[in-house]
Amino acid sequence: MKVDGQTFRTIWLADDGEAVVIIDQTKFPHAFETLELSTVEQAAHAIRTMQVRGAPLIGATAAYGIALAIRQDPSDAALLAACDTLLATRPTAVNLRWALDIARQELTQIAPESRAAAAYALAHRICDEDVAINRAIGTHGLEVIKRIAQTKKPGEAVNILTHCNAGWLATVDWGTATAPVYMAHDSGIPVHVWVDETRPRNQGAFLTAWELGHHGVPHTVIVDNAGGHLMQHGKVDMVIVGTDRTTADGDVCNKIGTYLKALAARDNNVPFYVALPSPTIDFTLADGLRQIPIEERAAAEISQMTGRSAKGSVETIEIVAPGSETANPAFDVTPARLVTGLITERGIVAPNRQAIAEAFPDRVMAQSA
Ligand code: MRU
Numbered sequence: 001m002k003v004d005g006q007t008f009r010t011i012w013l014a015d016d017g018e019a020v021v022i023i024d025q026t027k028f029p030h031a032f033e034t035l036e037l038s039t040v041e042q043a044a045h046a047i048r049t050m051q052v053r054g055a056p057l058i059g060a061t062a063a064y065g066i067a068l069a070i071r072q073d074p075s076d077a078a079l080l081a082a083c084d085t086l087l088a089t090r091p092t093a094v095n096l097r098w099a100l101d102i103a104r105q106e107l108t109q110i111a112p113e114s115r116a117a118a119a120y121a122l123a124h125r126i127c128d129e130d131v132a133i134n135r136a137i138g139t140h141g142l143e144v145i146k147r148i149a150q151t152k153k154p155g156e157a158v159n160i161l162t163h164c165n166a167g168w169l170a171t172v173d174w175g176t177a178t179a180p181v182y183m184a185h186d187s188g189i190p191v192h193v194w195v196d197e198t199r200p201r202n203q204g205a206f207l208t209a210w211e212l213g214h215h216g217v218p219h220t221v222i223v224d225n226a227g228g229h230l231m232q233h234g235k236v237d238m239v240i241v242g243t244d245r246t247t248a249d250g251d252v253c254n255k256i257g258t259y260l261k262a263l264a265a266r267d268n269n270v271p272f273y274v275a276l277p278s279p280t281i282d283f284t285l286a287d288g289l290r291q292i293p294i295e296e297r298a299a300a301e302i303s304q305m306t307g308r309s310a311k312g313s314v315e316t317i318e319i320v321a322p323g324s325e326t327a328n329p330a331f332d333v334t335p336a337r338l339v340t341g342l343i344t345e346r347g348i349v350a351p352n353r354q355a356i357a358e359a360f361p362d363r364v365m366a367q368s369a
Contacts, residue, residue, distance in 0.1 A: 001168045001182075003032065003214055009173050010057055011064065011127065013120075018071060020064040024051045025169060029210045030307075030314050037061075040069035040082045047089040047096070050201070054170020055244045055280050056130045059095030062086045063126045066103045067119035074112035079104065091293040092253060092331045093244040094282045099126055127172045133277045134174035136345035141180025141240065141275060142187070144341075144348065148237050148271075149189050157190040157218065159237045161227055164198045164255035165207035166242025166275060176275035177240040178211065180343065185217045193219040194230060198255060200301040200328065224257050228264035239265050239272045240343070246274065246281050248364075250336030250351030251288025256329055262338040271340040274351075278344060278360050283367040286353070288333040295330040302326040 020037045027033045043065030052061045069082035083100045110118045166177035184191045198204035212219040245253045265272040285291040303320040336351035349359045
């Protein structure tokens, strides 16, 4: 995507062809800063501290992390240790395990002296595949938006609600939930996005709003609790969210608060779509509620808030009564029965085992191998 006229992906190689450059997402929306990663430890730190985040970008960063490890030590032991280090960074987004499984399977077949080049090539391939997948999700999601525009909102903007950031910053490019939005906007279909702020880390207010603003897409940031009210008043035509892990039965794990949006959408007959790239499907799990590990994050994410003060400096302040306990589950699971459709790179897929397996027979085979 473009930032002030310059084309960016979220991750790329430095001029030396070896170090990896990322956009430091902890600095948004106050600054656009890039950061160079030279070691696997730095890649792991970037994922853990959410300098990079979003399921597809976590997978892509892990792939580059493996390349950084192997350029220092191409042995089997170093490869397996790097996989362990990276896998321990964040538990919920399955793209991390997906990328590391591929790296381990492919690279152990290659002689150590050729491994570094193969690891970089693999990371490039994972990135390019992510961009192609998201572009395809965009074209399929665009058809859904077009249909709503023609049948329900001729001459008016289609109002789309989204939660968290499943935009291009969460992927290598395009985003998943935002790809159909960008394509609709670019093709002249009027769209307006309700952006959930997404407490506690404010990925909506900090990242999605920044992205949409830079692309010129009309949007409005709302507090996380406003969506149900807007739906009751006919102000939301559809919901599109991303996902960190979707089970073989179609249960969708995504940023905390997604489930409440799905409940409100069902109560108000608002279509609830999930943009789902196939690397985010976990064919080894069926029951999302009981089987998906939910990341618990630090109390400070709830008790503190960072923003720009009236004087212009970025400051962190305390916002919770001193001494109160906090709990910070970072994701929740929306049962398949609340999902209208999965927008995948192979079209709109019903959220059930048979439809998902029929759409991705090759992926089912690969994961059960
Ligand atoms: O904790 P985060 O910011 O990594 O969570 C991100 C999300 O929940 C996204 O919706 C999901 O990863 C899909 S990104 C295309």
